[in-house]
Amino acid sequence: MYQLTFSFDEFLAEFWQKKPTIIKGGFKDFVDPISPDELAGLAMEEEVDSRYIAKQGDDWDVKHGPLSFDNVPEDNWSFIVQAANHWHEGAARLVTPFRQMPNWLFDDLMISYSTPGGGVGAHIDQYDVFIVQGSGKRHWRVGPKKDDYEEEFGHPALRQIKGFDPIIDEVLEPGDILYIPPGFPHDGYAIETSMSFSVGFRSPKKQELLSSFADYVIANDIGDVHYHNPALPARKHSGAILASEAKDLENMMRSLLDHPQMMQQWMGEHLSNSRHELDVIAAEPPWQNAETYQFLESGEEMKRLGGLRAFYFPEQPHILYINGDRYELPQECGSAAAYLCDEEAISQNLLGKLIDHPAFIALLTQLVNHGYWYPAD
Incomplete structure (x- = not known):
């Protein structure tokens, strides 16, 4: 289990959407949750959003996945996998410590593998990101927020800028975290073969x-x-x-x-839509309500699909918004929202007498059949 070594309340008060910072040792004794080979395997899949980025001299090369890794140069290249938390359970666990943030703001976990010199060049993002350094070392520079940075056109697929004077200029080691708010230019390159894990939060426009x-x-x-x-x-x-x-x-x-009720429904459906592909596998054959009840009663655990967006409004906790759809339970099942939307796994110990309510079991069975919840190994 990954645990942050700093106070999230203090971080939010001082840095969130205000200024970038490096948190040395943000994770203690950090170990990569996924191997380079596993990450490369994901990048080779059709459904997974991935990119290969290399630089030779002044020339940039960008390829979009599915990737193959034949004839790659010795250094100065990276590959990136978006929404890795949707596809790899170990990687998804890295997101858990950041659940102190609103989940409706969370976008995805992006993972990059870089050979020495590998990076994407100086650029500006419009989202908040926590970049966790995994194995290896990476040199990061972050500049001040300004409106007049000049764009550079190294490659049509890269939105780069020409340069900046850094306010942060440091080398990150395993477990260090670099936080960058929207609008601050940054540039990172690997000093040695390394892995970086970017936990991104994206506010709507x-x-x-x-x-x-x-x-x-x-x-x-x-x-x-x-x-x-x-x-x-x-x-x-x-x-x-x-x-x-x-x-x-x-x-x-x-x-x-x-129309407050209508606005809530639109907002719940809109915010629960994922921008990234989900690894949804519908249950086959479909579960019956009795099977779901017996599974939970026997002490087994159900897990929520990685990357699934599930929300509720505390004023109406019997109404859930999951992956763009609205689900309504009887009002006496109001505690279900907190279990299904706040927790990453559920069991009888957590749910208590709720599993005896037929409407809850019917809904959970429906969600299992959609592939949104599944039996834990």
């Missing part, structure tokens, strides 16, 4: 929220009402849009937001 909400409104046939003004005045200037009319149209749009 206004554009994304508006676009998603508009799609939800259209899909659910909400607001199919025309502008109505029985007190319409005659006018001399027919081309004019009067201020009162513009305000009416604006109020029509704003009125769509004035």
